Amino acid sequence: MTATPTAPPSRWLLVLTILVVVAFTVLRVVAAATLDLRSDEAYYWTWSHQWVLSFLDQPPMVAWFERAGQLVFGDTAFGARFAQLAALPLIQLLLADIARRRARSWNAALFVVLAIECALDYGLFVIVIEPSTPLLLFTSIMLWSLCRLDETMDSHWWMAIGVAGGLALLSKFTIVMLAPAVLSFLVLAPKHRHWLVTPWPYLACLIAAVVFSPVLIWNAQHGWVSFTYQSVRLGTGQQGGFGDLSRFVIYELLFVGAVLLPATIIGGVALLTRAIHRQLAFEGAIAVAFLVPIAFFGLRSLTLQINQSWAWFLWPIGILALALVLPWHSAPRRVATLVAAIAVTGIPVVAALLYHATFDRSVWFGAGDPFGQDAGYGEMANDVLSLARSGDIAWIATTDYRTYGELQWHIGGSIPVVQVNERSRFLDFAPQDIGAPGGKVLYVHRPDAAIALNAVTTPIATVPVRWRGEIMQELVVDRLEGFVPDLSPPPGSPMYEARP
Numbered sequence: 001m002t003a004t005p006t007a008p009p010s011r012w013l014l015v016l017t018i019l020v021v022v023a024f025t026v027l028r029v030v031a032a033a034t035l036d037l038r039s040d041e042a043y044y045w046t047w048s049h050q051w052v053l054s055f056l057d058q059p060p061m062v063a064w065f066e067r068a069g070q071l072v073f074g075d076t077a078f079g080a081r082f083a084q085l086a087a088l089p090l091i092q093l094l095l096a097d098i099a100r101r102r103a104r105s106w107n108a109a110l111f112v113v114l115a116i117e118c119a120l121d122y123g124l125f126v127i128v129i130e131p132s133t134p135l136l137l138f139t140s141i142m143l144w145s146l147c148r149l150d151e152t153m154d155s156h157w158w159m160a161i162g163v164a165g166g167l168a169l170l171s172k173f174t175i176v177m178l179a180p181a182v183l184s185f186l187v188l189a190p191k192h193r194h195w196l197v198t199p200w201p202y203l204a205c206l207i208a209a210v211v212f213s214p215v216l217i218w219n220a221q222h223g224w225v226s227f228t229y230q231s232v233r234l235g236t237g238q239q240g241g242f243g244d245l246s247r248f249v250i251y252e253l254l255f256v257g258a259v260l261l262p263a264t265i266i267g268g269v270a271l272l273t274r275a276i277h278r279q280l281a282f283e284g285a286i287a288v289a290f291l292v293p294i295a296f297f298g299l300r301s302l303t304l305q306i307n308q309s310w311a312w313f314l315w316p317i318g319i320l321a322l323a324l325v326l327p328w329h330s331a332p333r334r335v336a337t338l339v340a341a342i343a344v345t346g347i348p349v350v351a352a353l354l355y356h357a358t359f360d361r362s363v364w365f366g367a368g369d370p371f372g373q374d375a376g377y378g379e380m381a382n383d384v385l386s387l388a389r390s391g392d393i394a395w396i397a398t399t400d401y402r403t404y405g406e407l408q409w410h411i412g413g414s415i416p417v418v419q420v421n422e423r424s425r426f427l428d429f430a431p432q433d434i435g436a437p438g439g440k441v442l443y444v445h446r447p448d449a450a451i452a453l454n455a456v457t458t459p460i461a462t463v464p465v466r467w468r469g470e471i472m473q474e475l476v477v478d479r480l481e482g483f484v485p486d487l488s489p490p491p492g493s494p495m496y497e498a499r500p
Contacts, residue, residue, distance in 0.1 A: 006104050007105045007106060007328065008106055009106035009110055010107055010332075013107055013339065014106075014110060017114045020118075020343075021113060021117060024117055024350065024351070024354065025089075027357075027358055028127050031354060031358045032077065032082075032084075032127045033077065035357060036375055036376075036377065036378055037409055038128060038129075038374045039374050039402035039403070039405055040128075040374075040405070041081075041129040041405075042377075042405035042409035043404070044062050044063060044129050044131075044405075045066060045408075045409055046405055046409075046412075047063035048064075050063070050428075050429050051430075052218070052427070052428040054214060054218035054219065055427075056225055056424050056427065056498055057229070057425065057498075058131045058171075058172060059170045059171060059212075060170060061134045061167070061170045061171040062129065062131040062134060066079075066081075066129060068083045069081065080129060081127055081128075083134075084126060084129055084130070084133045085127065087133050088116075091116075091137050091140045092112065094140040094141060095112050095116075095316055095317075096113050097144065099112045099323040099324060101151070102324050107335075111319075111326070111339060112316075112319055112323050114342075114343065115260060115319045115322075115323075115342055116316055116319060117347075117350070118257060118260060118345075118346025118350065119255065119256050119257050120254065120256070120257075120346075120350055121312055122316070123346070123354075124354055124357070127357075130309055132310075132313045134167075134171040135171035135172040135313045136312070136316060137171075138165075138167040138171055139164075139175060139317070140316070141164040142160075143285075143317070145157050146182070146282060146285060149161070150281060150282040153191070155200045158195075158201060158204040159203065159204065161182075162203065162204030162205065163207055163208075165204065166211025170211065170214070173230055174293070174310065177292065177293040180292050181285040181288040181292070182285065184284050184285050184288045185281045188276070188280070188281045188284045188285075189284075191281070222424075222427050223491055225424055225427070229498065230500075242302070244301045244302065244303075244304065244305050245298065247305065247306075248301035249298075255308060256315050258345055259342050259346075260315075261315075264319055264322050266322075267318070267322030267324075268287050268291045268318050269287075269291065270325045271287040271321045271322075272288065272291060274325065286317060286320055286321050289314075289317050290317040290318040294311060294314055297310060297311050353370065356371065357371050362468065363469075363470045369472075371467075373472055375467045376465045376467035376472055377407075377410060377465055379465075380463050381406060381409075381410030381411045382411070383463045384396065384411065384477060385414055387460060388415055391442070391479065392440060393415070393440050393441065393442050393479075394436075394440060395415060395416040395417070395432075395435065395439075396415060396417045396418070396443075396444055397418055397442065397444070397453070397480065398417065398418070398444050399420060399421050399445055400419070401419060401422065401425060403444055403446065404418075404419040407444065416432045418434060418485065420485040420487070420495065421451060421495045422495075422496075422498040423488070423496050424491070424497060425498050437484040438482050438483065438484055440480070441481075441483050442460070442478070442479060442480070443457070444463075444475055444477050445475065446473075446475060447474065447475075447476050450476065450478075453480060453483060454484075455480040455481060455482050456480065459477075459478050462474050
């Protein structure tokens with residue numbers, strides 16, 4: 001690349017970025033320490049207390065992140081979330097450094113940091129424990145290493161790419177969607193095509209496979225259950241329609257931003273066009289890394305309801321693509337207008353919801369409140385524990401992983417809690433002592449999620465799940481007598497299979 005000097009930052013953008021990062025970081029720390037674990041977070045927390053190589057739903061990195069935070073801050077909500085919080089500034093620094101290097105502008109670097117903060121997905125919901133956070137961290141390391149490889153042509157960077165790729169695989173399987181980006185890096189520019197006839201890219205793949213080997217070993221021991229479970233993401237699904245596509249688009253607009261989302265897509269397309277025209281290998285890889293998976297999820301949403309978290313790791317790559325294509329040197333006023341529009345539409349929304357999560361005590365949207373709809377399980381769990389103690393109950397049964405996770409988080413230290421179905425979720429978990437078979441058991445379930453269990457069933461109570469004084473949902477408690485669960489059912493049996 002041409003050794004042009006890096007343009008200094010604009011004072012207003014520097015000050016705005018610093019203020020936003022400091023204010024939002026403080027609010028995120030407070031929110032992470034005060035908000036109780038969501039149900040998925042509590043489920044992942046149960047993983048962090050098991051010593052297994054992998055899990056049905058996801059690779060083990062999310063559990064390792066939680067365990068690392070707990071070693072420092074104890075078995076608390078903040079301890080469980082700490083590594084997630086620490087990952088965000090590292091992600092921002094890596095992507096910002098790429099922008100600074102490639103755009104030769106400190107403003108481009110600041111823009112990456114500010115735009116990430118302006119999106120609800122990252123400015124706010126990074127506090128929620130989610131496998132996509134470590135995925136994005138190691139993806140950012142991989143892209144930064146690819147950038148350094150493009151700049152230096154030093155083959156040793158391939159080893160860093162392999163390690164980062166393996167760690168990303170240990171985080172979430174969707175990293176495979178970046179394979180076309182690495183391929184485009186190798187073929188787009190003549191200077192990189194020679195790598196295909198050297199051992200270095202293949203060594204990187206070998207290193208990634210070795211790092212990923214715990215998941216491979218665990219799956220080989222259990223009939224490749226994780227890959228079978230996740231294969232629905234790539235399957236044909238049901239007859240297509242535009243309902244789920246509209247839902248996907250609306251949710252992404254909400255969590256990324258009404259200005260930022262279309263800007264990143266336009267920027268990604270513009271960067272890809274420029275990269276092809278000028279044979280810019282790294283810029284082409286960034287554009288492909290963003291556009292190909294986003295296009296896949298858009299098309300896949302015609303036949304499958306796309307979870308909002310699946311595309312979580314992609315939008316910062318899109319923000320980087322936008323930063324690389326903006327005319328920082330030739331049209332600063334036009335760029336400033338876009339930056340201002342992103343800030344004006346993003347900062348107040350993130351700030352308001354951070355305030356709502358931390359200092360506010362009201363419920364904004366009833367049972368649909370973004371924080372309350374999956375909160376308030378502590379009081380419910382204590383009610384269940386009181387019922388168990390008053391009825392000489394040996395253990396608690398559940399039939400969905402969310403209720404199981406919340407009960408484990410709140411009262412699992414006082415009474416055994418077991419999810420008696422979907423046992424493939426608990427392969428290699430330490431066995432729980434539930435006493436003699438056939439004793440009294442409490443069955444806690446959602447009203448619409450009960451399943452028939454081979455036991456005498458007696459309704460006991462309906463326990464509310466309250467958040468800030470308002471009932472968000474209710475759970476049903478039944479007493480089971482003569483119930484003998486099969487906690488080690490064979491693969492293929494109804495109590496073994498898990499619902500995607």
